[in-house]
Amino acid sequence: MIDKTVPSLSAAVADVHDGATVMIGGFGTAGMPSELIDALIAQGARDLTIVNNNAGNGEVGLAALLKARRVRKIICSFPRQTDSYVFDALFHAGEIELELVPQGNLAERIRAAGAGIGAFFTPTAYGTPLAEGKETRLIDGRGYVLEYPIAADFALIKADKGDRWGNLVYRKTARNFGPIMASAAKCAIAQVREIVALGALDPEVIVTPGIFVQRVVAVDVATQRAQPQAAA
Amino acid sequence: MKRFSREQLAARVARDIPEGAYVNLGIGLPTTVANHLPHDREIFLHSENGLLGMGPAPASGFEDPDLINAGKQPVTLLTGGAYFHHADSFAMMRGGHLDICVLGAFQVSVDGDLANWHTGAKDAIPAVGGAMDLAIGAKRVFVMMDHQTKSGASKIVERCSYPLTGVRCVNRIYTDLAVIDVTPEGLRVVEIVDGLAFDELQRLTGVPLTLAGADSAAGAGRRTVTLSER
Numbered sequence: 001m002i003d004k005t006v007p008s009l010s011a012a013v014a015d016v017h018d019g020a021t022v023m024i025g026g027f028g029t030a031g032m033p034s035e036l037i038d039a040l041i042a043q044g045a046r047d048l049t050i051v052n053n054n055a056g057n058g059e060v061g062l063a064a065l066l067k068a069r070r071v072r073k074i075i076c077s078f079p080r081q082t083d084s085y086v087f088d089a090l091f092h093a094g095e096i097e098l099e100l101v102p103q104g105n106l107a108e109r110i111r112a113a114g115a116g117i118g119a120f121f122t123p124t125a126y127g128t129p130l131a132e133g134k135e136t137r138l139i140d141g142r143g144y145v146l147e148y149p150i151a152a153d154f155a156l157i158k159a160d161k162g163d164r165w166g167n168l169v170y171r172k173t174a175r176n177f178g179p180i181m182a183s184a185a186k187c188a189i190a191q192v193r194e195i196v197a198l199g200a201l202d203p204e205v206i207v208t209p210g211i212f213v214q215r216v217v218a219v220d221v222a223t224q225r226a227q228p229q230a231a232a
Numbered sequence: 233m234k235r236f237s238r239e240q241l242a243a244r245v246a247r248d249i250p251e252g253a254y255v256n257l258g259i260g261l262p263t264t265v266a267n268h269l270p271h272d273r274e275i276f277l278h279s280e281n282g283l284l285g286m287g288p289a290p291a292s293g294f295e296d297p298d299l300i301n302a303g304k305q306p307v308t309l310l311t312g313g314a315y316f317h318h319a320d321s322f323a324m325m326r327g328g329h330l331d332i333c334v335l336g337a338f339q340v341s342v343d344g345d346l347a348n349w350h351t352g353a354k355d356a357i358p359a360v361g362g363a364m365d366l367a368i369g370a371k372r373v374f375v376m377m378d379h380q381t382k383s384g385a386s387k388i389v390e391r392c393s394y395p396l397t398g399v400r401c402v403n404r405i406y407t408d409l410a411v412i413d414v415t416p417e418g419l420r421v422v423e424i425v426d427g428l429a430f431d432e433l434q435r436l437t438g439v440p441l442t443l444a445g446a447d448s449a450a451g452a453g454r455r456t457v458t459l460s461e462r
Contacts, residue, residue: 173299180319
C-alpha cells in the first residue's frame with residue numbers, strides 16, 4: 001500500500017542536506033509552510049539556497065530561517081517589504097546572496113523545471129538591467145530573453161487537504177507557488193491542514209495530483225492558529 | 233492652476249476602463265482605481281498572486297489570511313471569481329490576456345519606456361515583483377503618476393535615467409496635470425486640467441507634446457477608451 005503521509009514535521013524534513021536547494025511556497029505569509037520551516041530550522045541543515053517569492057516577513061517562517069543563518073542564497077522577486085528587516089540586515093552586511101528574478105520569470109522557470117523544459121524565451125525584462133548578460137533574440141520583431149529552469153532538491157509547500165497518494169487541494173490565494181514548486185522538486189513535502197481518506201477528494205477538483213508529491217504531513221490546526229500573523 | 237487630486241486621478245483612470253475588461257491594478261496609487269469603477273460595469277480585476285474577480289476589502293473582523301491581493305492586503309472574491317496558481321496567473325499577464333494594467337512610475341520616456349521598480353541607488357535593496365511582466369504583457373499599459381517630482385522635474389522624459397522596467401510598453405499616461413497618449417508620432421495630449429494652458433503644460437513637461445484636437449478637461453473628459461483601441 002502506498003502511503004506518502006509521514007508522522008511528524010521533523011520526519012518530513014529529516015533528510016534535507018547542507019547545501020540543498022529548497023523551494024518554499026507562499027506569497028508573503030499566505031501559503032507559507034511555517035511549521036515545516038520551523039522543523040527545518042530545528043533539523044539544522046545549513047548553506048541552503050532558498051527559492052521563494054519574498055525574503056521573509058517579521059521573524060517567523062522564512063524570516064526565522066534567515067535569522068538562524070541557514071541560508072547562503074535566496075532566489076526571489078520581491079525581497080524588500082515593510083517587515084523584511086531580517087533579510088535587509090543580512091543583505092546590507094553582505095551575508096546573503098540575492099538573485100532577483102521578475103515574478104513571472106520565477107514562476108515560469110519553476111514551471112519549466114517541472115515540465116522538463118530546457119530553457120525558454122520571454123519578453124519580460126528585455127532591455128532592462130535584469131536581462132544584462134543574458135542571451136536575447138528577436139522573434140517576429142519582438143525582443144526576448146533566454147531564461148533557464150529552476151529546479152530544487154526539496155519543496156516545502158502548504159496545502160489545505162491531502163491524501164495518502166499525495167493528491168492536494170489548496171485554500172484560496174494560499175495556492176500560489178505550491179503546485180509548480182511541487183512539480184519542480186525531487187522531493188516535494190506538503191504540510192496540510194487535514195489528511196483525508198483516499199477518494200475523499202473529488203478527482204475533478206484535485207489541484208496537484210499525487211505524482212508531484214512525495215510526502216504529506218498534517219499540521220495541527222491549533223498550532224497554526226497560534227502563529228502570529230505578520231503585517232501586510 | 234488646479235491639479236487633479238489623487239482621488240480625481242483614480243476616478244479619471246476608472247472612467248477609461250470599459251465593461252468586460254480584464255484589469256490588473258498595480259500596488260499603491262493604481263489600487264485606488266478600484267474604488268472608482270462604475271457599479272454598472274462588470275470588470276474583472278486580476279491579482280497576480282492568483283485570483284480573478286477580486287472584490288473589495290472585507291469588513292473589519294472578516295479578514296482571511298489566505299485571501300490577499302498582490303499588496304498582501306486582505307480582499308474578497310466576487311461571485312464567479314476564481315483562484316489559480318502562479319504560473320497560470322502569470323500566463324494571463326505575459327500571454328496578453330489582460331486588457332489593461334495600471335502602474336505607478338518614476339519616469340516614462342517619450343517612446344513609452346517605463347521605469348518604476350528601482351531608483352538605482354547603490355544601497356537600495358532591489359525588488360521587482362510582477363512589474364516587468366505586467367509592463368510587457370497587458371494589451372494596454374496605463375501609467376498614473378505625478379507629472380513632476382517633488383523638486384519640479386518632469387517625470388516624462390526623453391530617456392529614463394532610472395533602471396527600466398520595460399521598453400516601449402506604456403500606452404497612456406495619467407498625471408495630476410494631463411492625460412497623454414504615447415503614439416508612434418510622439419506624445420499626444422488628450423486632456424489638460426482646468427486652467428492650465430497647453431503652452432504651460434509643454435513648459436512643465438520639457439519633452440515635445442502635441443495637442444489632440446482642441447481639448448480641455450471638460451470636452452475630452454467624455455472620451456472613453458474602447459478595448460479595440462491600441
